[in-house]
Amino acid sequence: NAGVMQNPRHLVRRRGQEARLRCSPMKGHSHVYWYRQLPEEGLKFMVYLQKENIIDESGMPKERFSAEFPKEGPSILRIQQVVRGDSAAYFCASSPSGAGLQETQYFGPGTRLLVL
Amino acid sequence: AQSVTQPDIHITVSEGASLELRCNYSYGATPYLFWYVQSPGQGLQLLLKYFSGDTLVQGIKGFEAEFKRSQSSFNLRKPSVHWSDAAEYFCAVGAGGGADGLTFGKGTHLIIQP
Numbered sequence: 546n547a548g549v550m551q552n553p554r555h556l557v558r559r560r561g562q563e564a565r566l567r568c569s570p571m572k573g574h575s576h577v578y579w580y581r582q583l584p585e586e587g588l589k590f591m592v593y594l595q596k597e598n599i600i601d602e603s604g605m606p607k608e609r610f611s612a613e614f615p616k617e618g619p620s621i622l623r624i625q626q627v628v629r630g631d632s633a634a635y636f637c638a639s640s641p642s643g644a645g646l647q648e649t650q651y652f653g654p655g656t657r658l659l660v661l
Numbered sequence: 662a663q664s665v666t667q668p669d670i671h672i673t674v675s676e677g678a679s680l681e682l683r684c685n686y687s688y689g690a691t692p693y694l695f696w697y698v699q700s701p702g703q704g705l706q707l708l709l710k711y712f713s714g715d716t717l718v719q720g721i722k723g724f725e726a727e728f729k730r731s732q733s734s735f736n737l738r739k740p741s742v743h744w745s746d747a748a749e750y751f752c753a754v755g756a757g758g759g760a761d762g763l764t765f766g767k768g769t770h771l772i773i774q775p
Contacts, residue, residue, distance in 0.1 A: 549704070578762050587665070587751055588705075590762030604762065636704060650763065652697075652705040 547572065549639050549653035550619075557659045564624040564631070566656045570639030577620040578650055579612055582634040594620060627660045634658075663688040663754045667766035674742050675774045682737040682769050684726075684752030693755035694735040695763065696726055700748045708750075711735065722746070747773045 550569040558564050570577050575596050580588040593601040594614040605612065609627075614620040624631055634657045638650035664687040674680050686692055693712055697705040709720025716728040726737045735752060749770050753763040 551704075580762070580765075585767070587667075587765035587767045588753075588763070590764065593762055601762065638705075649707055649710065651707075654702075654704040 549574075549637055549651050551635075551637050551653035551656050553656060554654060555657050555659070557661060558627050559661050560628055561626050564627050564658055564660075566622040566624075566635050566637075566658070567619040568622070568637030568639075568653060569619040570637075571651055574639035574641050574651070576640045576642065577614050578638040578640075579620075579622050580636045580638065582636060582655070584633070588636060591622075624658075627658075629660050632658055632660045663692060663764050665752050665754050665764055665766035667750075667752055667769050669769045670767070671770045671772065673772040673774055676744055677741050680737075680739045680742045680746070680771070682750050682752075682771070684735045684737065684766060685733050686735060686752075686754045687733065688754055691730075694726075694728060695753040695755070696720065696724070696735075696737050697751045697753060697765075698722075698748050699751065699768075705751065708737070742771075742773055744773045744775070747771055 552567050577594045579591040582588045590604040592605050592612045597616050609625045611623045634655045636655045637653045640648040640650050666685045668683050695710045696708040698708050699705045708724045709718045711718045711728045718726050724739050728735050749768045751768045752766045755763050
């Protein structure tokens with residue numbers, strides 16, 4: 546059973562470009578969480594999605610950031626017009642059914658975004 | 662809102678010595694508590710979690726943690742560390758309900774001396 550997959554593992558963008566980060570949850574998991582880790586910091590919750598639904602986006606910046614989890618395919622975190630401050634590691638986690646935090650969140654290896 | 666404090670940014674321990682990593686949380690009700698480990702360039706791996714019941718929780722790789730409500734703490738322990746334990750350790754708290762995600766501390770970097 547493959548774990549949570551994220552790609553690309555490393556992404557370099559110039560200021561003003563768009564970044565698209567993809568996350569494929571573990572097989573059988575229908576709930577996805579995105580977190581951002583700035584250098585020397587812990588992970589910060591960004592957004593929680595089910596298939597075709599955003600459940601909680603309280604941690605998402607109000608502008609330039611969006612997330613989706615379509616019926617088919619991976620979850621996508623999209624950052625438009627990237628700035629240097631967006632440079633960070635972005636982690637995706639998945640859980641089977643989102644039935645409370647009693648279900649473990651399984652983390653992917655992360656995408657390390659560098660904005661030049 | 663909940664918060665997590667890991668007071669030690671770095672800890673150095675000799676191989677074979679015991680280890681305790683501190684974690685204090687702030688939350689009004691009984692929280693869901695987690696410890697994760699992150700090796701360089703890798704994702705996070707769950708070591709253990711506490712929801713209710715026995716306050717001493719056993720995890721993988723020989724780790725354990727004790728929930729102390731009176732101290733709002735969830736310290737991670739291991740009786741004898743191995744060089745492979747060198748990594749970043751994160752304590753996290755969840756409010757329950759599944760919708761809020763986890764709140765993480767800033768992490769403790771564990772260094773193992775030979």
